[in-house]
Amino acid sequence: MQMAIRDDLNEYLIAPDPARAGLTRKVIGHDQDGQEVETSVVEERPLTIFLNSQEIVTAMTIGDYPEYLALGFLRNQGMLRDGEAVSGVDHDDDLGVVVVRTDGQTNYEEKLKKKTRTSGCAVGTVFGDMMEGLEGLTLPAAELRTSWLYTLSAKINRTPSLYLEAGAIHGTVLCEADRPLVYMEDVGRHNAVDKIAGWMLSENVRADGKILYTTGRLTSEMVIKAALMGIPVLASRSGFTAWGVEIAREVGLTLIGRLRGQRFVCLAGEERLVRDADPTSVPEESRKSRRKGAGV
Template identity: 70%
Template sequence: MSLQIPPSLLVRPDPTDPRLTRAVEGIDQSGAPVELRVVEERPLAIYLNSREILTAMTVGAHPEWLALGFLTNQGMLDGAEVTAVQFDEEAEAVIVRTAEETNHEAKLARATRTSGCAVGTVFGDMMEGLEGLTLPDATLRVSDLRVLSAAIARTPSLYLEAGAIHGCCLCRGPDPLAYFEDVGRHNAIDTLAGWMRVTGTGAADKTLYTTGRLTSEMVIKCALMGVPSLVSRSGFTAWGVEIARRVGLTVIGRMKGARFVCLSGAERVVWDE
């Protein structure tokens, strides 16, 4: 397979970055020693002002965008003015500062993590964000999907270098624009959301392509980002499909070669192939 970078791609994975992979020795099925590259996995603590929100396990490629995107997707920055995003490499932490304290810090301070209340509170806030949400009535061309799938598969990436990683790519029509990878698909989509916020990139005419499965949280995050179409080469959950239909998100799963399944928004798909 010939690897090439699409000219439209503004941000892409860097499989040559020595921080993101390391060499590991092993023994193959014949008993012979082998050396292979594997992705790194490191903790990243995310703070909102003085409150620690969570520690994420990440490959560590774009910590500032990951932290900012996570808080954005969780609805913790609605209406808040972000004054700084600071990454401390030694402490393995990112602090997102706002002009005034948000109500989420106080809410999480009252929650007990050991009982699962903090996680439930965060997910509940995401679900609340879907109320009254209206996504753009954007079309999705089947011919564009064919081009996108081939372009992303042929782009140099950590997946091709070492595997064990998920990717999310923001696209416009047949053109990939920004491609992020991480050990968790949620980290990849959060990093993308952070990049969109920093660059002021609009979502109304975009498609989100992901290698990960379409769970309820992935569907919710895509909808909250305002992206009208979500495509995955992997599978999906029943609740993910239900939420997509409820909010009017076009969802396509199991996209492999010329084959796929449309689960939601078929009326907005242009079947031009």
Template identity: 70%
Template sequence: MAPHIAPDPGASGLTRRVRGTDHAGRPVDLPVVEERPLTVFLNSREIVTAMTVGDHPRWLALGFLLNQGMLAPEDEITGIDFDAELEAVVVRTAHETDHEAKLSRRTRTSGCAVGTVFGDMMEGVEGLRAPDGALRTSDLYALATRINTMPSLYLEAGAIHGTCLCEGAEVLAYFEDVGRHNAVDKLAGWMRAERVGPEGKTMYTTGRLTSEMVLKCARMGVPILASRSGFTAWGVDLARQVDLTLIGRLRGRRFVCLSGEGRLVRDADPKGAPREEGGA
């Protein structure tokens, strides 16, 4: 089954061709990923400017506010307006939230540093608890192969991160961006807008399993977080605190689970899993 939404490497404005030379001095012409600023407003308050590849700005803005705890699940959203010329999104709610007064103007880079307003995300961690769920290892291996071979900006141009929402061995939605946090925020915004529940789902990301990634996943209510990349110690500590299943270093036949082992159903012999180039 094809994802409800997936990367479109050929979409206008996401990449552009750049000429240069390779290691032997030969001319090359290759696609590079674009990045542009997007300013997010919550009602009349400017919240953040994020560097993004530019697709799905409304979902990115909505997901960012949800994942930072600035919007609660019960908040009534009356509009999400995007102005392409101003490169800005305004998320409007029926009533002013208590987070608008907390922030002055901030800029979040496109790199892999921890995002801004991390303190707001930490509020309420004590009450978070990942819901029940299960993931068969046969589905995990199938997902890794499917995601790594799907058409994407990563395969087209590199220099980008991807995040998928999965159910069993199926990929439901796949987002990419220059920052892994943005890709997760797009997914969160899409889930809220399309009323897609987190129960029984797995989130797969190409980025490191850091504290912020764990907190975003926990806030979204997704019980399982997997990555082909590695862990940070604080990310593992937080995953164990909220009982989130955390799976990293997922390459070919190998993976490591450092939290929430009880949700794994080991129904596949790793020897039967597809090999990955450069790994076992």
């Protein structure tokens, strides 16, 4: 099993690093019997994102990959347009600040006054023109094999992660076919998605043929962000919200939820599915595995 895990980790371009300094701390408490116990808890800290000279938002985050988080947040909020040149990204860890600089002038003062809170955690905000960005959107053609879903689920669920170390965290994985590429975690599911969007923007990675896997709920915000990133497939261990399903159907995004063991439910984009795997050949998840996924 250890060899299999190492082989899986070699597939990732970026994988979680639960041992990275500053992401967790040990805390002493007491259990149900009054016995002293030591447990790991996730650190969270504020990160203020600037676009040129304008302060945009302060996000609560675990603090890894702050440049990707800033780029992805601005991209997914429509503040960085396609083709807009980013001249620099500066991070000051002591101040907890990231400044994204562009070649042109920007002014989002009025937009920031009209932000709408969503069902996401921490900085979960969606601006009205994010919905407008979906108008006329065409997602790329794609094929989704059920064998890929089963393989990805098995690989991702046994990848060492902050969630398995300390809980209280969300994970999102950018995948291609049956290969997981980039696995990001954060206290808010939208932060993890934004980190992936920032990585894709920074590395000029196309969304064609990509799958976005998340451990969290398939909410309207998650669907909107995946669609704006141009990713045609969004999958999760968790369930759906009605508005998330409605938006996925409107934009032609394939939405897979409750992906555990041999089971899943597709509520949008069924036409992309190629059922090339016999579900009965896939092992059911153990109760221990189900408990691990229950609180994400």
